[in-house]
């Protein structure tokens with residue numbers, strides 16, 4: 001029997017591999033986990049688009065009483081460039097009960113939880129009811145094309161028979177009105193990268209010119225800044241808001257959350273809800289952010305064409321066809337719009353028996369917390385596994401204490417995680433494996 005690290009120790013070890021993406025360079029981190037899992041007796045496969053960016057798939061054989069369950073997590077991290085850190089981001093220090101470093105929350109801590117929750121079945125733990133398949137993934141932060149996307153396209157054989165997965169995007173304690181909630185991801189938004197092209201007369205920079213491409217761009221940007229997109233209440237958002245409302249004490253907060261469910265009142269209720277409204281806003285609208293502008297090649301030449309790239313995120317059920325008229329309704333007729341890249345549609349959320357089990361695990365682990373369904377405003381690797389018919393629930397429970405915005409540091413300076421939250425999550429993931437029946 002090998003000696004296993006604690007979840008905090010494994011998180012520290014993983015943080016010390018600098019897997020900043022780009023370029024990623026996940027190989028060392030993946031090899032470290034492969035050694036641990038292989039020495040513990042699991043079957044392991046390493047596969048990927050290149051030697052420097054492999055993925056790892058490990059399997060623990062179960063008793064055959066449940067389908068295999070996938071635990072999927074990425075080991076690449078976002079950049080630390082230009083950020084002022086209190087502690088070095090790749091040292092993996094433990095200070096004041098926290099593991100510090102890039103990836104502590106997103107999501108090397110989560111990968112450590114998954115690995116140790118699985119390895120707890122070794123020794124006197126007995127075999128789990130079904131096989132446990134751990135996927136350690138590269139490249140999530142840049143879209144997953146060399147990670148989960150690559151595996152789904154090239155090695156679907158490694159995931160045969162899997163219907164459910166646990167992944168990131170859920171389980172972080174969230175405080176509203178003094179109550180603790182655990183939002184568990186059941187659906188995510190869909191990226192729809194859109195380009196707007198503005199045209200107008202060009203000319204010499206020495207002569208007056210009004211109404212050109214620059215002015216049209218300016219009008220569109222001001223319109224985006226001053227208008228919300230239309231309200232849509234998707235199934236996932238409705239389930240989340242109902243859970244939130246029912247878990248809150250009486251008025252006024254409960255009543256304000258309830259008003260979000262009436263599209264005629266949604267936007268005014270969001271404004272009243274402050275920080276909570278800011279969190280919920282993207283779950284009620286297709287979201288648009290202007291992120292890149294290209295136009296002009298010389299300071300004395302007025303450009304006749306300017307490109308504006310828009311990061312658009314669509315709610316479940318929305319498509320480019322339904323969204324582009326909405327966007328035009330806000331920015332007007334000046335731009336020529338085209339969709340550059342759209343991520344695949346996701347299935348409707350399913351709150352079946354496994355989701356109820358996940359909720360029950362959290363109710364037992366934290367009787368004062370309320371688990372609720374959650375729509376993620378960004379995207380995770382869940383969408384790649386969805387192409388194989390695998391439904392991912394975001395379930396990495398962290399019982400953060402109130403008052404510290406741990407999630408805010410996720411792609412920013414001073415990312416850190418309480419050791420106690422890592423232990424809480426490892427227990428919860430272990431329970432999920434133990435109780436999974438399909």
Ligand SMILES: [Zn+2]
Pocket residue numbers: 074106107140168
């Ligand atoms: Zn992540």
